[in-house]
Amino acid sequence: MEPDQPRPHTPLVVYRTQYGHAQSYAEWLAEDLGAMLVNLGDKPDPDLSTASVVILVCPIYARSYYGAKEFSLLVENHPDIPLVGASVGASDPENPENIQAYKALIKATFSEGIQSRMQWFHLRGGLDYPRMSHAHRAMMWMVSRAAKRKGAKGDAESQMMYETYGQVIDFRDRSTIEPIVEYVRGLSSRPDPAP
Ligand SMILES: Cc1cc2nc3c(=O)[nH]c(=O)nc-3n(C[C@H](O)[C@H](O)[C@H](O)COP(=O)(O)O)c2cc1C
Numbered sequence: 001m002e003p004d005q006p007r008p009h010t011p012l013v014v015y016r017t018q019y020g021h022a023q024s025y026a027e028w029l030a031e032d033l034g035a036m037l038v039n040l041g042d043k044p045d046p047d048l049s050t051a052s053v054v055i056l057v058c059p060i061y062a063r064s065y066y067g068a069k070e071f072s073l074l075v076e077n078h079p080d081i082p083l084v085g086a087s088v089g090a091s092d093p094e095n096p097e098n099i100q101a102y103k104a105l106i107k108a109t110f111s112e113g114i115q116s117r118m119q120w121f122h123l124r125g126g127l128d129y130p131r132m133s134h135a136h137r138a139m140m141w142m143v144s145r146a147a148k149r150k151g152a153k154g155d156a157e158s159q160m161m162y163e164t165y166g167q168v169i170d171f172r173d174r175s176t177i178e179p180i181v182e183y184v185r186g187l188s189s190r191p192d193p194a195p
Contacts, residue, residue, distance in 0.1 A: 009052035011035035011184055014044075014074065016058055016067030019132070021125030021172055022088040026057040028174050029086070032181045040070040048074070053082045053187055055180070059125060060089035060105070062139065068109045075114065082187055083118040086180055090169075092157050093122035121180045124171035127164070140165065 013035045015026035023039075030037035035055070038044045048054070054075055058067040065087060075083060085106070091098045102122055106115060129137060144165040151159030 009050055011053045011055060012038065012046060012048070012051040013055045013057060014038045014040050014046070014067070014071060015056070016040045016070070018059065018061070018066070018136075019126075019128045021170075022057045022059045022066075024172050025086060025088055025123050025125075025177060028177050029055060029057065029180060032177065033184055040067045040074075043070075046074070048078050048081060051078075051081055053084060053184055054078075055084040055086065055184065057086045057088060057123075060087055060091075060102075063101070063105060065105065065109050072110060072114060076111070079113065079117070083114065084180065084184060085118050085120045086123055086177075087120070088123045088125040090125060090127050090161070090171075093124055095157060098122075119183060121183075123176055124173070126168070126170035126172060128168050128170075129166045130168060 011033045013026050013030045013033070015022050015037075016039070017023040017026075026037060029035065033055075036046065036051075038046050054071075056067065056071045058065045058071070060066070075081065087093075087102055087105075089098075089102075091101075093099065093102075099122070102120070106118075106120060110118065127140070129140070132140070144162050147155075147158040147161040149158075151162045
């Protein structure tokens, strides 16, 4: 491309992470979509004028989306750019109870303006207890106590959560990004900047 020609629009993947699960999904998405990749934890200032779509990959911590604030600040003044969200949690995204919880969280977290142009997907990360901070391990201890009680009443996901406390569980699965890749490829592209 000539140096003074405008750059074509490309997708932008932004993410936050504590233990790398969301980062893996963000990297896979960037690779499959030929997207720019930005870690919101680095306090970046990406140029959104060339973004065809902004895809947020955010882990769930104690029922909040890690990176939501930075993402909202980044996109709030760009109402013409389509948005995609991909949450990454330890909970099973196929479980209807969890899907309801993700929806409630989206409603509580993002402004209506952002919600209205955001398509969501839900991915499964993992729990890496040996690498966890003391604070996180302590929080998960409380979660595992509650999970034990729910598990005893027949909830299989809770039982698994309780039984795997302290171990490494990794649900990352590259094939689960396929619907996101398909959705982003199907978006009608923003007109490229005029030469
Ligand atoms: C302290 C703590 C709280 C968590 N809270 C939730 C939660 O509310 N819902 C959920 O689905 N997963 C929860 N998780 C699991 C994380 O979302 C999961 O470990 C995810 O893969 C983390 O991604 P990351 O490694 O990119 O930070 C929690 C994990 C920790 C350590």
